[in-house]
Amino acid sequence: MTKRIAVEKSLSNVSDALREKGYDVVELNSEAGQNENYSAVVVTGLDSNVMGMQDAQTSSPVIEASGLSADEVCKEIEERLQ
Template sequence: MAKIGVEQSLTNIQQALREQGHDVIELRQNTDAEGCDCCVVTGLDSNVMGMSDVSTQGSVIEANGLSAEEVCRQVEDKVNQ
């Protein structure tokens, strides 16, 4: 399965993705995202300064307002593209 980076505060999403067989990496720093097929973030630290440093070529999913099931569905869609 895919290697998915998930922010550490999203434990319910981490567990749901593990149950689907994904290799889940807990994101703590920008460098943790390297090599991930997809990353799931809370969206609370959105780009306030208008600057960005790309640390992964994978898709980024903002989990704010989504259930774990909805996030898992989006991850599957992104990984299977």
């Protein structure tokens, strides 16, 4: 089963790297909805309220990509989804 990863729009290099590894990548935005089921969520870390929902909770791992390369983000996702 393909893992679905939500990635902030500004992280296109991360989206591309995840697609190359076979992940189903969707753009994370406020219209994505709070109840979407993602295997992981990747954010820049620059905006703590990126989804427009300060009190949103998710059981999915959230990876803050600031300071990480696309490969490092991919590695972090792979480790957390084992």
